[in-house]
Amino acid sequence: MCMNSHSIENIRVVMVETTHPGNIGAAARAMKTMGYNNLYLVKPKIYPNAEATARAAGADDILSRVVVCDSLEEALQGCVTVVASTARPRSISHSVFTPREYAPKLSEMLKLGTVALVFGRESSGLSNEELEYCNVILQIPTNPEFSSLNVASAVQILCYEFNQLLQSDAVDKIDNEEKTRLATADEMTYFYDHLEQSMIDVGFLNPQQPRKLMRRLKSLFNRAHMDENEVSILRGFLAAVRESVTKTKSD
Amino acid sequence: MCMNSHSIENIRVVMVETTHPGNIGAAARAMKTMGYNNLYLVKPKIYPNAEATARAAGADDILSRVVVCDSLEEALQGCVTVVASTARPRSISHSVFTPREYAPKLSEMLKLGTVALVFGRESSGLSNEELEYCNVILQIPTNPEFSSLNVASAVQILCYEFNQLLQSDAVDKIDNEEKTRLATADEMTYFYDHLEQSMIDVGFLNPQQPRKLMRRLKSLFNRAHMDENEVSILRGFLAAVRESVTKTKSD
Numbered sequence: 001m002c003m004n005s006h007s008i009e010n011i012r013v014v015m016v017e018t019t020h021p022g023n024i025g026a027a028a029r030a031m032k033t034m035g036y037n038n039l040y041l042v043k044p045k046i047y048p049n050a051e052a053t054a055r056a057a058g059a060d061d062i063l064s065r066v067v068v069c070d071s072l073e074e075a076l077q078g079c080v081t082v083v084a085s086t087a088r089p090r091s092i093s094h095s096v097f098t099p100r101e102y103a104p105k106l107s108e109m110l111k112l113g114t115v116a117l118v119f120g121r122e123s124s125g126l127s128n129e130e131l132e133y134c135n136v137i138l139q140i141p142t143n144p145e146f147s148s149l150n151v152a153s154a155v156q157i158l159c160y161e162f163n164q165l166l167q168s169d170a171v172d173k174i175d176n177e178e179k180t181r182l183a184t185a186d187e188m189t190y191f192y193d194h195l196e197q198s199m200i201d202v203g204f205l206n207p208q209q210p211r212k213l214m215r216r217l218k219s220l221f222n223r224a225h226m227d228e229n230e231v232s233i234l235r236g237f238l239a240a241v242r243e244s245v246t247k248t249k250s251d
Numbered sequence: 252m253c254m255n256s257h258s259i260e261n262i263r264v265v266m267v268e269t270t271h272p273g274n275i276g277a278a279a280r281a282m283k284t285m286g287y288n289n290l291y292l293v294k295p296k297i298y299p300n301a302e303a304t305a306r307a308a309g310a311d312d313i314l315s316r317v318v319v320c321d322s323l324e325e326a327l328q329g330c331v332t333v334v335a336s337t338a339r340p341r342s343i344s345h346s347v348f349t350p351r352e353y354a355p356k357l358s359e360m361l362k363l364g365t366v367a368l369v370f371g372r373e374s375s376g377l378s379n380e381e382l383e384y385c386n387v388i389l390q391i392p393t394n395p396e397f398s399s400l401n402v403a404s405a406v407q408i409l410c411y412e413f414n415q416l417l418q419s420d421a422v423d424k425i426d427n428e429e430k431t432r433l434a435t436a437d438e439m440t441y442f443y444d445h446l447e448q449s450m451i452d453v454g455f456l457n458p459q460q461p462r463k464l465m466r467r468l469k470s471l472f473n474r475a476h477m478d479e480n481e482v483s484i485l486r487g488f489l490a491a492v493r494e495s496v497t498k499t500k501s502d
Contacts, residue, residue: 030404035394058399100415140411141418143286148309153281156404157411160391164351167392204491216484224475233467240455244496 007110007166008035013155014075014118016042016126023122025055025063026152032059034159040067040075040116055152072118072130076185080113081225084134085154086125087147094137095223099158102138103165109225110166112182117158119151132218133185135225180227191231192218198238201245258361258417259286264406265326265369267293267377274373276306276314277403283310285410286417291318291326291367306403323369323381331364335385336405337376338398345388350412353389358416368409370402431478442482443469449489452496 013031018024024047028039039062041047047068056063069075076082083102084094097105109115118134120126131137140157142149149157183191196214199205205213224230264282269275275298279290290313292298298319307314320326327333334353335345348356360366369385371377382388391408393400400408434442447465450456456464475481 026401026404029399029401032397033393033400033404057401058397141414142284146283146310148280149284150277150280150308153277153284153404153407156407160408160411163392199488199491202488202491202495204488213484216481220475220477220481224471226471230467230471233464237450237453237455240450240453241492241496244453245492 007107008163009037010110010114011036011162012038012040012075012079012114012116013159014040014042014072014116015044015151015155016072016075016118016130017045017121018047018119018151019045019122021046021049021052022055023150023152024049024066025052025057025059026150027119027155028052028056028059028062028066030152030156031159032062034156034163036159036163037062037065038067039063039065040069042069042072042075044068072133073186073189076116076118076133078114079116079185080182081109081115081136082118082134082185082222083115083136083138084118084120084126084131085138085140085158086120086131087139087142087149094131094134094219096137096139098141099138099161102136103162105136106162107165109182113184116185117155119154122151128215132215132222133188135222180229183226183228183231187228187231188221188226191221191226191235194235194238198241201242258358259414260288261361261365262287262413263289263291263326263330263365263367264410265291265293265323265367266295266402266406267323267326267369267381268296268372269298269402270296270373272297272300272303273306274401274403275300275317276303276308276310277401278370278406279303279307279310279313279317281403281407282410283313285407285414287410287414288313288316289318290314290316291320293320293323293326295319323384327367327369327384329365330367332360332366332387333369333385334366334387334389335369335371335377335382336389336391336409337371337382338390338393338400338405345382345385347388347390349392350389350409353387354413354416356387357413361417368406370405373402431480434477434479434482438479438482439472439477442472442477442486445486445489449492452493 013036015024015027018041024041024044031039053063106115118126140149140154192214195217196205200207264287266275266278269292275292275295282290304311304314357366391400391405443465446468447456451458
């Protein structure tokens with residue numbers, strides 16, 4: 001088995017508010033068996049912890065390199081694509097794929113930068129607000145009557161599934177014409193803040209009753225996988241809007 | 252997702268001399284998430300056990316139906332094919348496949364009768380003598396430097412992999428209840444005209460030198476397959492921009 005180590009290094013596993021440290025250890029082990037290294041934890045309930053180390057069963061190097069973050073936003077810094085693993089379909093309109101359907105797209109994305117695979121809490125998964133950071137939702141096909149996959153098992157399945165792909169040389173077929181760098185998660189956050197502020201400035205968005213609008217727009221822009229150039233065009237436009245509004249106001 | 256229940260009922264998961272009861276529970280959960288029911292245990296070290304029940308996390312029906320056997324031979328009674336999952340290649344001459352390679356063959360076999368998927372001990376796997384019961388060896392592709400898959404993870408991966416095959420229809424994608432109509436081409440044209448005009452209004456786009464701005468933005472929005480709702484939100488924003496600019500100008 002020959003892994004494309006460049007690709008695999010570009011995958012970041014992000015576990016959000018994991019309750020049981022054993023699941024963190026099991027996830028580290030699952031990752032390592034499939035050749036993955038980068039684990040980020042957002043506000044783990046208990047970590048580090050002996051149970052995590054025990055369940056890692058030798059994947060200690062992954063645990064010792066773990067990056068613990070205070071927010072999902074922080075954990076996603078620098079990622080060009082954010083992929084959420086969820087058990088339940090959401091009403092929010094995201095692109096939803098099975099892992100196998102998404103695999104070819106993933107390999108394309110990995111050529112452009114770091115991709116985050118985000119796993120939610122054991123009990124409640126990811127919040128809608130957290131899903132707003134995500135470009136894509138993956139749903140592992142499960143028994144409709146019992147879809148309660150353990151979180152480390154979900155990590156195992158995605159790592160296994162994508163590892164199958166990364167091994168195959170069929171991967172290296174995607175064209176590289178005029179490839180612009182994709183916007184990172186933090187750049188998208190700035191853009192959304194900017195957009196929201198503009199909407200407030202012109203009286204289109206009432207900050208007292210804000211949510212649905214921005215959620216819909218994030219869903220739209222996340223779906224598009226914007227590149228840095230597109231973000232900068234739109235931010236340029238928003239800056240011009242602001243200037244135009246304030247200038248005329250002060251005239 | 253519609254599982255072929257006849258096929259899945261013909262799969263028997265057999266765990267040989269499992270040491271940790273937690274792994275039995277986790278395997279039961281893994282099976283159930285993928286729609287499998289039949290678990291046989293050959294001389295489990297500790298079973299039944301509270302830890303097994305805890306890790307099963309609701310897959311209690313599988314545990315309550317578990318068949319505990321005194322020997323592998325007993326556990327394999329009635330099986331038309333015996334498939335062993337091993338981490339290490341063996342000197343014994345078996346046919347060795349990856350799970351994915353074997354999947355089509357498995358579905359053929361399931362038409363003929365019961366197929367056993369056999370998983371060895373946590374520490375030492377299956378003995379050569381036990382492997383002699385097996386028709387086929389499956390090796391899950393792993394990191395050559397760390398191939399130590401947890402046994403319940405191996406169960407999870409095989410159940411997942413074969414479930415992909417046994418599903419007749421490819422998972423129903425994105426059944427968004429709130430499916431909004433996609434914007435039509437003419438609506439997109441109006442939107443683009445509107446966007447262009449706004450960019451001119453605020454001095455961001457020079458109609459004398461339009462460059463590739465609009466082309467780039469069209470490419471972005473076309474990629475996203477906007478729905479009518481999203482178009483109308485953005486047009487609402489653009490209208491507010493115009494109003495805001497002209498109102499303040501005329502003040």
